[in-house]
Amino acid sequence: KAGVTQTPRYLIKTRGQQVTLSCSPISGHRSVSWYQQTPGQGLQFLFEYFSETQRNKGNFPGRFSGRQFSNSRSEMNVSTLELGDSALYLCASSLGVGRETQYFGPGTRLLVL
Amino acid sequence: GENVEQHPSTLSVQEGDSAVIKCTYSDSASNYFPWYKQELGKRPQLIIDIRSNVGEKKDQRIAVTLNKTAKHFSLHITETQPEDSAVYFCAAWESNAGGTSYGKLTFGQGTILTVHP
Numbered sequence: 001k002a003g004v005t006q007t008p009r010y011l012i013k014t015r016g017q018q019v020t021l022s023c024s025p026i027s028g029h030r031s032v033s034w035y036q037q038t039p040g041q042g043l044q045f046l047f048e049y050f051s052e053t054q055r056n057k058g059n060f061p062g063r064f065s066g067r068q069f070s071n072s073r074s075e076m077n078v079s080t081l082e083l084g085d086s087a088l089y090l091c092a093s094s095l096g097v098g099r100e101t102q103y104f105g106p107g108t109r110l111l112v113l
Numbered sequence: 114g115e116n117v118e119q120h121p122s123t124l125s126v127q128e129g130d131s132a133v134i135k136c137t138y139s140d141s142a143s144n145y146f147p148w149y150k151q152e153l154g155k156r157p158q159l160i161i162d163i164r165s166n167v168g169e170k171k172d173q174r175i176a177v178t179l180n181k182t183a184k185h186f187s188l189h190i191t192e193t194q195p196e197d198s199a200v201y202f203c204a205a206w207e208s209n210a211g212g213t214s215y216g217k218l219t220f221g222q223g224t225i226l227t228v229h230p
Binding site: 043044050 | 145147158162164202215216217
């Protein structure tokens with residue numbers, strides 16, 4: 001099976017702009033979780049989608065949002081970008097039935113100038 | 114919510130030595146504990162996991178132990194090799210309230226392991 005893919009892989013934006021990142025899960029996986037990875041904060045959970053519904057949300061401001069489509073592909077959006085949003089954004093897919101392995105994508109590296 | 118603390122933040126060993134990374138968690142209801150390895154510029158990859166009904170699990174040179182009473186779990190790597198050099202993350206699965214099967218993973222801060230030839 002093909003692994004989790006993310007696009008784009010690299011992105012440079014300026015403060016105040018908005019950005020949309022995409023994640024395609026492993027075929028058959030219905031859950032997509034998003035994480036922000038920074039050197040200082042590690043891997044922080046943003047939100048999780050299952051069957052087009054947000055099931056879980058981390059402690060991030062409302063500028064961070066997401067959605068999931070009927071084919072399980074997911075997008076996350078960050079509006080009004082701040083310098084501190086510079087990070088590696090990882091998505092992970094799983095079957096979505098409980099305590100199970102999450103498979104990570106390669107990530108999108110976002111740099112906000 | 115769940116809080117996971119991981120130690121040490123950096124670990125340097127000689128090839129052939131053993132390496133141990135420890136994590137503690139706060140939520141006694143957490144019941145699934147995976148470990149991920151992230152090489153430089155690569156995605157995190159699962160190397161081993163353990164569920165709360167098991168105290169130890171081993172896979173070749175890698176083992177994980179779980180102490181539910183003390184709420185801590187550890188990763189043990191024996192006979193380390195230079196290719197083991199990477200960042201290792203522990204995580205704890207916290208189920209949502211209400212007895213649901215779904216929840217989320219909370220990660221530790223990571224341990225940078227360097228294995229010197």
